[in-house]
Amino acid sequence: QKEVEQNSGPLSVPEGAIASLNCTYSDRGSQSFFWYRQYSGKSPELIMFIYSNGDKEDGRFTAQLNKASQYVSLLIRDSQPSDSATYLCAVERYSTLTFGKGTMLLVSP
Amino acid sequence: EAGVAQSPRYKIIEKRQSVAFWCNPISGHATLYWYQQILGQGPKLLIQFQNNGVVDDSQLPKDRFSAERLKGVDSTLKIQPAKLEDSAVYLCASELSSYNEQFFGPGTRLTVL
Numbered sequence: 129q130k131e132v133e134q135n136s137g138p139l140s141v142p143e144g145a146i147a148s149l150n151c152t153y154s155d156r157g158s159q160s161f162f163w164y165r166q167y168s169g170k171s172p173e174l175i176m177f178i179y180s181n182g183d184k185e186d187g188r189f190t191a192q193l194n195k196a197s198q199y200v201s202l203l204i205r206d207s208q209p210s211d212s213a214t215y216l217c218a219v220e221r222y223s224t225l226t227f228g229k230g231t232m233l234l235v236s237p
Numbered sequence: 238e239a240g241v242a243q244s245p246r247y248k249i250i251e252k253r254q255s256v257a258f259w260c261n262p263i264s265g266h267a268t269l270y271w272y273q274q275i276l277g278q279g280p281k282l283l284i285q286f287q288n289n290g291v292v293d294d295s296q297l298p299k300d301r302f303s304a305e306r307l308k309g310v311d312s313t314l315k316i317q318p319a320k321l322e323d324s325a326v327y328l329c330a331s332e333l334s335s336y337n338e339q340f341f342g343p344g345t346r347l348t349v350l
Binding site: 172173177227 | 268270277278279280281282285292293328332338339341342343344
């Protein structure tokens with residue numbers, strides 16, 4: 129049974145701070161790792177993906193992957209109130225995604 | 238480029254009734270997915286199509302759920318008969334080919350009374 133674990137939150141941070149979102153997964157054969165953002169009542173939208181160990185940066189977002197620890201994280205720098213949403217971690221194997229329950233992020237002005 | 242289209246957006250039915258959802262993927266996208274998202278949970282894959290063939294339906298409750306993708310384009314997902322626990326948002330996603338970005342439609346919110 130493939131599992132993806134996330135703290136449900138909410139994670140509250142002040143505007144301008146760094147938000148750190150974490151995810152662990154059970155399937156060692158997982159190949160790629162995705163972070164989706166989902167606003168309330170909306171569908172998920174892809175923020176970024178990573179498939180190699182280390183860091184990957186895209187604007188204010190940095191994804192970090194440690195396959196040995198089966199751990200992936202998302203850092204959001206200079207958090208904005210518009211970043212308030214649920215962040216879904218998804219793990220891919222053989223083109224199939226398994227999602228975590230998501231972490232709710234609240235950024236206060 | 239038009240996104241993934243789904244209809245209806247909302248549906249309310251009573252338990253034991255039947256319901257069908259429709260999805261039109263982004264033009265040219267070969268892979269199509271149906272997910273079920275229960276409130277407070279992440280999306281759960283129900284079925285994956287590659288063109289008009291089924292790639293993965295291991296989590297589809299086949300005693301009541303069925304899906305088809307005729308001609309490798311539009312897809313329908315049917316529930317017959319519905320149960321209270323089927324209340325969820327049903328998301329359709331499409332992908333140019335496997336291992337690319339999945340684009341999600343707006344979803345259909347189903348309430349079973």
